[in-house]
Amino acid sequence: MRLLTHNMLASNVRGATTGYPLKLEAAKWVTKEVELNADFLRGLLPKIDWRALVAATRALGLPELLPEEQPPEEEIFAEGAANVEGSAIRRIHHALLEIHVQEGSLVCPDTSRCFPIDKGIPNMMLHEDEV
Protein backbone atom coordinates (compact mmCIF):
# COMPACT_ATOMS: atom_id res chain seq x y z
CA MET A 1 0.00 0.00 0.00
CA ARG A 2 1.35 3.38 -0.97
CA LEU A 3 0.81 6.50 1.11
CA LEU A 4 -1.36 7.80 -1.74
CA THR A 5 -3.90 5.12 -0.93
CA HIS A 6 -3.49 5.65 2.79
CA ASN A 7 -4.30 9.31 2.24
CA MET A 8 -7.57 8.44 0.52
CA LEU A 9 -8.63 5.66 2.84
CA ALA A 10 -11.08 6.13 5.71
CA SER A 11 -12.59 3.49 7.94
CA ASN A 12 -16.31 2.84 7.71
CA VAL A 13 -16.75 0.88 10.90
CA ARG A 14 -20.06 1.44 12.61
CA GLY A 15 -19.59 4.20 15.16
CA ALA A 16 -16.82 6.02 13.31
CA THR A 17 -17.73 9.64 12.59
CA THR A 18 -15.19 10.38 9.87
CA GLY A 19 -12.82 7.47 10.32
CA TYR A 20 -10.05 9.68 9.02
CA PRO A 21 -7.08 9.81 9.08
CA LEU A 22 -6.25 6.19 9.79
CA LYS A 23 -3.29 5.94 12.09
CA LEU A 24 -0.48 4.14 10.30
CA GLU A 25 1.66 1.65 12.19
CA ALA A 26 4.24 0.30 9.80
CA ALA A 27 6.42 -2.63 10.74
CA LYS A 28 8.02 -2.97 7.34
CA TRP A 29 8.10 -0.82 4.23
CA VAL A 30 10.05 -0.71 1.00
CA THR A 31 10.68 1.86 -1.69
CA LYS A 32 10.23 1.24 -5.40
CA GLU A 33 11.29 3.84 -7.87
CA VAL A 34 8.57 5.27 -10.11
CA GLU A 35 8.89 7.84 -12.84
CA LEU A 36 7.78 11.30 -11.75
CA ASN A 37 4.80 12.81 -13.57
CA ALA A 38 4.28 16.48 -12.68
CA ASP A 39 0.89 16.69 -14.42
CA PHE A 40 -0.46 13.82 -12.37
CA LEU A 41 0.79 15.40 -9.15
CA ARG A 42 -0.69 18.76 -10.12
CA GLY A 43 -4.12 17.15 -10.45
CA LEU A 44 -3.66 15.08 -7.33
CA LEU A 45 -2.26 17.59 -4.88
CA PRO A 46 -5.50 19.53 -4.20
CA LYS A 47 -7.08 16.24 -3.18
CA ILE A 48 -4.31 15.26 -0.77
CA ASP A 49 -4.84 15.82 2.92
CA TRP A 50 -1.44 17.29 3.73
CA ARG A 51 -1.58 16.79 7.48
CA ALA A 52 -2.47 13.14 7.12
CA LEU A 53 0.38 12.69 4.65
CA VAL A 54 2.88 14.33 6.98
CA ALA A 55 1.63 12.23 9.89
CA ALA A 56 2.08 9.10 7.78
CA THR A 57 5.66 9.95 6.86
CA ARG A 58 6.41 10.63 10.54
CA ALA A 59 4.94 7.25 11.40
CA LEU A 60 7.39 5.66 9.00
CA GLY A 61 10.24 7.39 10.79
CA LEU A 62 10.91 10.00 8.08
CA PRO A 63 10.43 13.30 9.95
CA GLU A 64 12.52 15.32 7.47
CA LEU A 65 10.83 14.15 4.28
CA LEU A 66 7.98 16.66 4.26
CA PRO A 67 7.56 20.05 6.01
CA GLU A 68 4.74 20.65 8.49
CA GLU A 69 3.03 23.14 6.19
CA GLN A 70 2.37 22.48 2.51
CA PRO A 71 4.71 24.56 0.33
CA PRO A 72 2.96 26.93 -2.11
CA GLU A 73 2.09 25.40 -5.48
CA GLU A 74 4.30 27.81 -7.44
CA GLU A 75 7.26 26.52 -5.52
CA ILE A 76 6.35 22.86 -5.97
CA PHE A 77 5.69 23.10 -9.69
CA ALA A 78 8.43 25.57 -10.48
CA GLU A 79 10.17 25.13 -13.85
CA GLY A 80 12.74 22.34 -13.69
CA ALA A 81 12.05 21.47 -10.05
CA ALA A 82 11.37 17.88 -11.04
CA ASN A 83 15.01 17.44 -12.06
CA VAL A 84 16.50 18.86 -8.87
CA GLU A 85 17.45 16.27 -6.29
CA GLY A 86 15.63 16.91 -3.00
CA SER A 87 13.15 19.47 -4.37
CA ALA A 88 9.65 19.67 -2.91
CA ILE A 89 8.03 17.91 -5.87
CA ARG A 90 10.56 15.09 -5.69
CA ARG A 91 9.88 14.59 -2.01
CA ILE A 92 6.11 14.63 -2.47
CA HIS A 93 6.38 12.18 -5.34
CA HIS A 94 8.59 9.93 -3.23
CA ALA A 95 6.22 10.06 -0.27
CA LEU A 96 3.06 9.42 -2.26
CA LEU A 97 4.09 6.91 -4.88
CA GLU A 98 7.39 5.29 -4.03
CA ILE A 99 6.91 4.14 -0.44
CA HIS A 100 5.10 0.84 -0.14
CA VAL A 101 4.03 -0.25 3.33
CA GLN A 102 4.38 -4.02 3.45
CA GLU A 103 3.49 -5.07 7.00
CA GLY A 104 1.75 -3.13 9.74
CA SER A 105 -1.70 -1.92 10.54
CA LEU A 106 -4.14 0.94 10.15
CA VAL A 107 -6.02 2.09 13.24
CA CYS A 108 -9.35 3.86 13.08
CA PRO A 109 -9.09 7.14 15.05
CA ASP A 110 -12.68 6.98 16.31
CA THR A 111 -13.14 3.36 17.28
CA SER A 112 -9.53 2.09 17.52
CA ARG A 113 -10.48 -0.76 15.22
CA CYS A 114 -7.26 -2.18 13.77
CA PHE A 115 -7.00 -3.11 10.09
CA PRO A 116 -3.95 -5.31 9.52
CA ILE A 117 -1.72 -4.88 6.46
CA ASP A 118 -0.43 -8.17 5.13
CA LYS A 119 2.00 -8.36 2.20
CA GLY A 120 1.11 -4.79 1.33
CA ILE A 121 -2.63 -5.44 1.25
CA PRO A 122 -4.72 -3.79 3.98
CA ASN A 123 -7.57 -5.96 5.15
CA MET A 124 -10.53 -3.60 5.29
CA MET A 125 -13.17 -6.32 5.74
CA LEU A 126 -15.64 -5.62 8.51
CA HIS A 127 -17.37 -8.16 10.71
CA GLU A 128 -21.11 -8.49 10.50
CA ASP A 129 -21.71 -6.40 13.62
CA GLU A 130 -19.45 -3.57 12.45
CA VAL A 131 -21.33 -2.69 9.25
Place this chain on the structure above:
Amino acid sequence: MPRPEFQAPPDVFYNESEARKYTTSSRIIEIQSRISERALELLALPNDGVPKLLLDIGCGSGLSGETLTEHGHQWIGYDISKSMLDVALERETEGDLLLADMGQGLGLRPGVIDGAISISAVQWLCNADKSSHDPRLRLKAFFGSLYRCLAKGARAVLQFYADNVKQSEMIVTFAMRAGFAGGVVVDWPHSSKAKKSYLVLTCGPPLISTSLPKGKGENGEMCSDDDDDSSDEDGEKTVGIYERNRSKKRQKTKKNGKGKDWLLKKKEQMRRRGHDVPADTKYTGRKRKTYF
Protein backbone atom coordinates in the same frame (compact mmCIF):
# COMPACT_ATOMS: atom_id res chain seq x y z
CA MET B 1 -21.55 -24.40 -16.41
CA PRO B 2 -23.68 -22.08 -14.31
CA ARG B 3 -22.32 -18.62 -13.69
CA PRO B 4 -19.96 -18.39 -10.69
CA GLU B 5 -22.43 -16.22 -8.80
CA PHE B 6 -24.74 -19.22 -8.45
CA GLN B 7 -22.08 -21.55 -7.09
CA ALA B 8 -20.59 -19.97 -3.99
CA PRO B 9 -19.85 -16.60 -2.37
CA PRO B 10 -17.04 -14.72 -4.13
CA ASP B 11 -14.48 -15.14 -1.36
CA VAL B 12 -15.16 -18.88 -1.31
CA PHE B 13 -15.55 -19.45 -5.04
CA TYR B 14 -12.31 -17.73 -5.99
CA ASN B 15 -10.10 -19.97 -3.92
CA GLU B 16 -6.48 -20.62 -4.75
CA SER B 17 -7.05 -23.05 -7.59
CA GLU B 18 -9.89 -21.05 -9.12
CA ALA B 19 -7.83 -17.86 -8.90
CA ARG B 20 -4.95 -19.54 -10.68
CA LYS B 21 -7.24 -21.01 -13.31
CA TYR B 22 -8.75 -17.59 -13.87
CA THR B 23 -5.42 -15.95 -14.44
CA THR B 24 -3.77 -18.61 -16.58
CA SER B 25 -6.64 -19.04 -19.00
CA SER B 26 -5.73 -17.09 -22.11
CA ARG B 27 -9.39 -16.94 -23.08
CA ILE B 28 -10.37 -15.19 -19.85
CA ILE B 29 -7.37 -12.89 -20.06
CA GLU B 30 -8.38 -11.85 -23.56
CA ILE B 31 -12.02 -11.29 -22.66
CA GLN B 32 -11.10 -9.37 -19.52
CA SER B 33 -8.70 -7.06 -21.26
CA ARG B 34 -11.16 -6.46 -24.08
CA ILE B 35 -13.91 -5.55 -21.61
CA SER B 36 -11.58 -3.29 -19.64
CA GLU B 37 -10.51 -1.50 -22.83
CA ARG B 38 -14.14 -0.88 -23.64
CA ALA B 39 -14.88 0.23 -20.07
CA LEU B 40 -12.01 2.69 -20.23
CA GLU B 41 -13.36 3.96 -23.55
CA LEU B 42 -16.79 4.48 -21.98
CA LEU B 43 -15.18 6.22 -19.02
CA ALA B 44 -14.39 9.00 -21.50
CA LEU B 45 -11.51 10.51 -19.57
CA PRO B 46 -10.21 13.79 -21.01
CA ASN B 47 -7.73 13.03 -23.73
CA ASP B 48 -4.88 15.18 -22.40
CA GLY B 49 -2.38 12.50 -21.49
CA VAL B 50 -2.54 13.31 -17.78
CA PRO B 51 -2.73 10.16 -15.65
CA LYS B 52 -5.72 9.87 -13.36
CA LEU B 53 -6.41 8.16 -10.07
CA LEU B 54 -8.96 5.43 -10.79
CA LEU B 55 -10.69 2.69 -8.86
CA ASP B 56 -10.95 -0.89 -10.02
CA ILE B 57 -13.74 -2.51 -8.04
CA GLY B 58 -13.47 -6.28 -8.05
CA CYS B 59 -9.95 -6.11 -9.48
CA GLY B 60 -9.27 -9.79 -8.84
CA SER B 61 -5.84 -10.73 -10.08
CA GLY B 62 -5.35 -7.32 -11.66
CA LEU B 63 -6.15 -8.22 -15.27
CA SER B 64 -8.32 -5.15 -15.72
CA GLY B 65 -5.88 -3.03 -13.75
CA GLU B 66 -3.17 -3.92 -16.25
CA THR B 67 -5.17 -2.16 -18.94
CA LEU B 68 -5.34 0.93 -16.73
CA THR B 69 -1.60 0.78 -16.14
CA GLU B 70 -0.99 0.47 -19.88
CA HIS B 71 -2.82 3.74 -20.32
CA GLY B 72 -0.63 5.28 -17.64
CA HIS B 73 -3.22 5.66 -14.89
CA GLN B 74 -2.75 5.06 -11.20
CA TRP B 75 -5.37 2.81 -9.65
CA ILE B 76 -6.59 1.35 -6.39
CA GLY B 77 -8.07 -2.13 -6.62
CA TYR B 78 -10.73 -3.63 -4.38
CA ASP B 79 -11.42 -7.34 -4.09
CA ILE B 80 -12.97 -9.68 -1.59
CA SER B 81 -10.95 -12.76 -2.50
CA LYS B 82 -7.59 -13.13 -0.77
CA SER B 83 -6.43 -15.75 -3.25
CA MET B 84 -7.12 -13.51 -6.22
CA LEU B 85 -5.16 -10.67 -4.60
CA ASP B 86 -2.29 -13.07 -3.92
CA VAL B 87 -2.15 -13.85 -7.62
CA ALA B 88 -2.22 -10.11 -8.31
CA LEU B 89 0.80 -9.72 -6.02
CA GLU B 90 2.63 -12.44 -7.90
CA ARG B 91 1.90 -10.72 -11.17
CA GLU B 92 3.35 -7.53 -9.67
CA THR B 93 0.49 -5.28 -10.67
CA GLU B 94 1.18 -1.57 -10.40
CA GLY B 95 -1.90 -0.54 -8.48
CA ASP B 96 -2.56 -0.67 -4.76
CA LEU B 97 -4.71 -3.54 -3.60
CA LEU B 98 -7.27 -3.60 -0.81
CA LEU B 99 -8.99 -6.62 0.65
CA ALA B 100 -12.51 -5.33 1.17
CA ASP B 101 -16.16 -6.08 0.59
CA MET B 102 -17.75 -3.52 -1.74
CA GLY B 103 -21.13 -4.23 -0.13
CA GLN B 104 -19.83 -2.65 3.06
CA GLY B 105 -18.95 0.61 1.34
CA LEU B 106 -15.65 1.65 -0.18
CA GLY B 107 -14.37 3.70 2.76
CA LEU B 108 -12.74 6.54 0.85
CA ARG B 109 -12.56 10.25 1.49
CA PRO B 110 -15.17 12.28 -0.47
CA GLY B 111 -14.42 13.62 -3.93
CA VAL B 112 -10.91 12.28 -4.44
CA ILE B 113 -11.25 9.71 -7.24
CA ASP B 114 -11.26 10.62 -10.96
CA GLY B 115 -13.15 7.59 -12.19
CA ALA B 116 -14.01 3.98 -11.47
CA ILE B 117 -14.31 0.80 -13.47
CA SER B 118 -15.59 -2.57 -12.40
CA ILE B 119 -15.46 -5.71 -14.52
CA SER B 120 -17.98 -8.48 -13.84
CA ALA B 121 -18.35 -7.73 -10.15
CA VAL B 122 -21.51 -5.77 -9.34
CA GLN B 123 -23.85 -8.71 -9.92
CA TRP B 124 -22.35 -10.40 -6.84
CA LEU B 125 -24.07 -7.74 -4.74
CA CYS B 126 -27.46 -9.15 -5.74
CA ASN B 127 -26.70 -12.35 -3.84
CA ALA B 128 -27.26 -12.80 -0.14
CA ASP B 129 -24.41 -15.09 0.83
CA LYS B 130 -24.74 -14.67 4.58
CA SER B 131 -27.79 -14.37 6.77
CA SER B 132 -26.76 -10.82 7.58
CA HIS B 133 -26.65 -9.83 3.91
CA ASP B 134 -29.45 -7.79 2.42
CA PRO B 135 -28.75 -7.13 -1.28
CA ARG B 136 -30.65 -3.86 -1.12
CA LEU B 137 -28.63 -2.52 1.78
CA ARG B 138 -25.40 -3.68 0.20
CA LEU B 139 -26.21 -2.06 -3.14
CA LYS B 140 -27.15 1.11 -1.31
CA ALA B 141 -23.90 1.13 0.67
CA PHE B 142 -21.85 0.44 -2.44
CA PHE B 143 -23.38 3.06 -4.73
CA GLY B 144 -23.59 5.60 -1.90
CA SER B 145 -19.91 5.31 -1.08
CA LEU B 146 -18.97 5.26 -4.77
CA TYR B 147 -20.91 8.47 -5.34
CA ARG B 148 -19.24 10.15 -2.40
CA CYS B 149 -15.68 9.25 -3.31
CA LEU B 150 -15.92 10.33 -6.97
CA ALA B 151 -14.99 13.86 -7.92
CA LYS B 152 -17.70 16.03 -9.47
CA GLY B 153 -18.35 15.07 -13.07
CA ALA B 154 -16.34 11.86 -12.76
CA ARG B 155 -17.68 8.71 -14.34
CA ALA B 156 -17.97 5.11 -13.24
CA VAL B 157 -18.32 2.27 -15.74
CA LEU B 158 -19.48 -0.99 -14.21
CA GLN B 159 -19.70 -4.03 -16.46
CA PHE B 160 -22.03 -6.64 -15.04
CA TYR B 161 -23.85 -9.85 -15.90
CA ALA B 162 -27.43 -9.61 -14.69
CA ASP B 163 -29.24 -12.90 -14.29
CA ASN B 164 -32.56 -11.39 -15.31
CA VAL B 165 -34.23 -8.08 -16.07
CA LYS B 166 -35.27 -7.61 -12.45
CA GLN B 167 -31.72 -7.86 -11.22
CA SER B 168 -30.50 -5.37 -13.76
CA GLU B 169 -33.36 -3.03 -12.84
CA MET B 170 -32.49 -3.32 -9.16
CA ILE B 171 -28.86 -2.41 -9.79
CA VAL B 172 -29.79 0.59 -11.93
CA THR B 173 -32.42 1.76 -9.44
CA PHE B 174 -29.96 1.83 -6.58
CA ALA B 175 -27.39 3.65 -8.69
CA MET B 176 -29.95 6.33 -9.52
CA ARG B 177 -31.05 6.59 -5.89
CA ALA B 178 -27.46 7.27 -4.87
CA GLY B 179 -27.59 10.35 -7.09
CA PHE B 180 -25.89 9.10 -10.24
CA ALA B 181 -27.05 10.01 -13.73
CA GLY B 182 -26.64 7.57 -16.58
CA GLY B 183 -27.88 4.19 -17.65
CA VAL B 184 -27.02 0.85 -19.16
CA VAL B 185 -25.10 0.54 -22.43
CA VAL B 186 -25.45 -2.86 -24.07
CA ASP B 187 -22.82 -4.05 -26.54
CA TRP B 188 -23.77 -6.73 -29.07
CA PRO B 189 -27.37 -7.07 -27.82
CA HIS B 190 -28.18 -9.77 -30.38
CA SER B 191 -25.54 -12.20 -29.28
CA SER B 192 -25.88 -14.39 -26.25
CA LYS B 193 -22.13 -14.79 -25.87
CA ALA B 194 -20.65 -11.44 -26.80
CA LYS B 195 -23.45 -9.42 -25.17
CA LYS B 196 -22.08 -7.18 -22.43
CA SER B 197 -23.91 -4.69 -20.25
CA TYR B 198 -22.14 -1.63 -18.93
CA LEU B 199 -23.66 0.62 -16.32
CA VAL B 200 -22.30 4.05 -17.22
CA LEU B 201 -22.74 6.48 -14.34
CA THR B 202 -21.90 10.13 -14.03
CA CYS B 203 -21.49 11.92 -10.75
CA GLY B 204 -23.66 14.99 -10.70
CA PRO B 205 -26.55 16.25 -12.84
CA PRO B 206 -26.92 14.95 -16.41
CA LEU B 207 -25.45 17.23 -19.06
CA ILE B 208 -25.43 17.01 -22.83
CA SER B 209 -21.74 16.20 -22.67
CA THR B 210 -22.50 13.27 -20.37
CA SER B 211 -25.20 11.75 -22.57
CA LEU B 212 -25.16 8.00 -22.71
CA PRO B 213 -22.88 6.51 -25.38
CA LYS B 214 -24.21 4.05 -27.92
CA GLY B 215 -23.68 0.34 -27.53
CA LYS B 216 -21.84 -1.59 -30.22
CA GLY B 217 -23.75 -3.60 -32.81
CA GLU B 218 -26.90 -1.65 -32.14
CA ASN B 219 -27.55 -0.35 -35.67
CA GLY B 220 -30.88 0.24 -37.38
CA GLU B 221 -31.34 -3.26 -38.75
CA MET B 222 -32.76 -4.71 -35.61
CA CYS B 223 -35.69 -6.47 -37.29
CA SER B 224 -36.19 -9.96 -35.98
CA ASP B 225 -34.90 -12.77 -38.11
CA ASP B 226 -38.19 -14.45 -38.95
CA ASP B 227 -39.90 -11.40 -40.47
CA ASP B 228 -38.58 -11.78 -43.98
CA ASP B 229 -39.01 -15.51 -44.39
CA SER B 230 -42.32 -15.23 -46.17
CA SER B 231 -41.20 -13.48 -49.34
CA ASP B 232 -40.88 -16.44 -51.68
CA GLU B 233 -42.92 -19.00 -49.79
CA ASP B 234 -46.33 -17.37 -49.89
CA GLY B 235 -47.87 -20.38 -51.51
CA GLU B 236 -46.90 -22.63 -48.66
CA LYS B 237 -48.07 -20.19 -46.03
CA THR B 238 -51.63 -20.36 -47.28
CA VAL B 239 -51.67 -24.11 -47.18
CA GLY B 240 -50.71 -23.92 -43.56
CA ILE B 241 -48.65 -27.04 -43.23
CA TYR B 242 -45.28 -26.81 -41.66
CA GLU B 243 -42.57 -27.97 -43.94
CA ARG B 244 -41.09 -30.20 -41.27
CA ASN B 245 -44.40 -31.98 -40.77
CA ARG B 246 -44.39 -33.21 -44.35
CA SER B 247 -42.91 -36.55 -45.09
CA LYS B 248 -39.30 -36.43 -46.21
CA LYS B 249 -40.17 -37.22 -49.80
CA ARG B 250 -42.77 -34.50 -50.12
CA GLN B 251 -40.67 -31.76 -48.63
CA LYS B 252 -40.04 -29.08 -51.19
CA THR B 253 -36.37 -28.81 -51.71
CA LYS B 254 -35.13 -25.81 -53.58
CA LYS B 255 -32.99 -26.67 -56.53
CA ASN B 256 -30.52 -23.88 -56.07
CA GLY B 257 -29.75 -24.34 -52.40
CA LYS B 258 -30.32 -21.52 -49.96
CA GLY B 259 -29.59 -18.62 -52.25
CA LYS B 260 -27.82 -15.31 -51.98
CA ASP B 261 -30.51 -13.57 -49.94
CA TRP B 262 -30.33 -16.19 -47.26
CA LEU B 263 -26.56 -15.98 -47.18
CA LEU B 264 -26.54 -12.20 -46.84
CA LYS B 265 -29.13 -12.39 -44.12
CA LYS B 266 -27.04 -14.90 -42.18
CA LYS B 267 -23.92 -12.82 -42.59
CA GLU B 268 -25.74 -9.76 -41.29
CA GLN B 269 -27.00 -11.75 -38.35
CA MET B 270 -23.49 -12.92 -37.43
CA ARG B 271 -22.15 -9.41 -37.84
CA ARG B 272 -24.71 -8.11 -35.37
CA ARG B 273 -23.57 -10.70 -32.89
CA GLY B 274 -20.09 -9.30 -33.08
CA HIS B 275 -18.42 -12.09 -35.07
CA ASP B 276 -15.75 -11.47 -37.65
CA VAL B 277 -17.51 -11.77 -41.00
CA PRO B 278 -15.92 -11.17 -44.41
CA ALA B 279 -17.31 -8.20 -46.33
CA ASP B 280 -20.04 -8.67 -48.97
CA THR B 281 -18.60 -8.57 -52.48
CA LYS B 282 -19.77 -9.48 -55.94
CA TYR B 283 -18.40 -12.97 -55.28
CA THR B 284 -20.59 -13.54 -52.23
CA GLY B 285 -23.00 -16.41 -52.85
CA ARG B 286 -22.16 -16.58 -56.57
CA LYS B 287 -23.11 -19.49 -58.74
CA ARG B 288 -20.56 -22.25 -58.92
CA LYS B 289 -19.83 -24.51 -61.80
CA THR B 290 -21.71 -27.76 -61.75
CA TYR B 291 -19.41 -30.69 -61.17
CA PHE B 292 -20.18 -34.30 -61.82
